[in-house]
Amino acid sequence: MKKIFSLVEHRRGEIPDVSYELLTKGRELAKQENGEFTALVLGHNVKEFAEKIKKEADRVFVVDKEFLKEPNAEAYQIVLSDILKKESPFLTLIGHTALGMDLASSLATSLNIPIATDCVGIDIEDTGKMPVLLVTRQPYNGKLNAKVSFAAGSQFMITVRQGAFTSEQGNLSGKIIDIASPIEKEPDYRKFIEYIEAVVGAVDITQAEVVVAVGRGIKEKENMSLIEELANSLGGVVACSRPIVDADWLPKDRQVGSSGKIVKPKLYIAIGISGAFQHIMGMKNADTIVAINKDPNAPIFNEADYGIVDDLFKVVPVLKNKIKELKAS
């Protein structure tokens, strides 16, 4: 019988959405293949999590050890490779997260399993003899999609982008199974020290009704005043994509996206932002999204309600004046 495994991530007491999405997708694929679906939980005192996800899988494997309290990719690799060697699942799903990026490629390599990363689609096509596994990826920062196949084999690994699949609650009655760990402590080559919280700044962009966000298209620091003036005319705050923070033109607490803030304002204006998925993840739930970008094929236009395809330096100054005029009249 074909086995499918999904890793359930958790950090500081929380399971991220992507783990529920993987539970749903893994369960769905197992059903399609008449297989068995197993959820993997590594941690310390994680009985509560195991109970919580019991309905999501046929089996819930739990490795409960003090040294697994924090998700340490090197420790996870040792434990997971032991399990995967014994179980030889057809497919293992891991989130394409900060943890998954450390863990998956290295784990797959150690087991000599083909892996595809950051996938947004998974299909198992039955061709008669052998089921063929195909994934969809998004190269060129979302400008194109790619169908990707794997080298022949009996085991595969896929990391999945958060939000690529929906999550639905399962109705299985999974068996919780305690699994022994091959090691008793963290490997000495990677030792967890601490977490540092995200910085809190003077302006909380998550509370603003109007967010005017600027990206690399602004070109020079000197041009940032254009965006500030537009934001002021709308009574909004200035936020940005990651390159603006990388260049130190705005502080980190103004960054929108997966490694920054998640905002849900009434109005979000993206100026000179291409729309990489890490950015989209931070703003896709805004009520109204406007994009100004000179590239008609920029992925941001697939998220926006209104778009202007033009040079921001021509549009933004005029737009600011029009808003002022309209407000005054």
Place this chain on the structure above:
Amino acid sequence: MNIIVCIKRVPDTADAAVNIDSSGKDIVKDRLTFDINESDNYALEEAILLKEKLGGTVTIVSVGPPECEDTLRMGLAKGADTAIRITDERFTETDGFAIAEIIKSAIKDLDFDLVLTGCIATDDGASQVGPTLAELMDIPHATLVTKIDVNNGVVRVHKELEGGLTEVFDIKLPALFAIQTGINEPRYASLIAIRRAAAKEIKVLGAGELGIEEVSLKTKVESLFRPPVAKHAEILQGTPDEVSTKLAQILLSS
């Protein structure tokens, strides 16, 4: 501290139209401009900063065609000591695993303490080479690294997590780090340095020298296609004046 930095030359596709070529599996490249991959540039800078602080050497490695030498030369101009370009007809079709295997065969006998890569390439977006190479070399690694502090063979690493949270941990050398953007402020090379680097030798290695008979692919692109669009913005048409008027009206009426 001897450091190896893996560098990829990538097309700039953020600002340009990306078209699929006649094979259906690759993009049309002849009208695109190419440069060092964004996070690799931060990795290179981090290596040069560590060398300036701790001494040692920086070796840069790239797998690719002769045009890669421009990118490598820029690395030399900025402060790298040695550059290696790996190329072979047999390496035209690759994936993250194959590139990691190729790089491993080129660096395994070098004397190094640290290998740096970027955390993601802006073309394939796979983030695979760093962790795969670390596993093949049997050294510990971390990705999305935003700070490195070296102390007696142990590195205190900052790694970026979701939502701006940072994880701090210690990793023993030798190790590999896949560097995240923003870790430093990449420098520009001076004109004199660029001129000097133009005369430097770049070591070119092929499959023969590396003892590779055949690259093994774990994955293969079957086809490229435009992403299906669920919803597309209503594009406002007209001069900047016209579109601004329309947008101002929409924004202020809602």
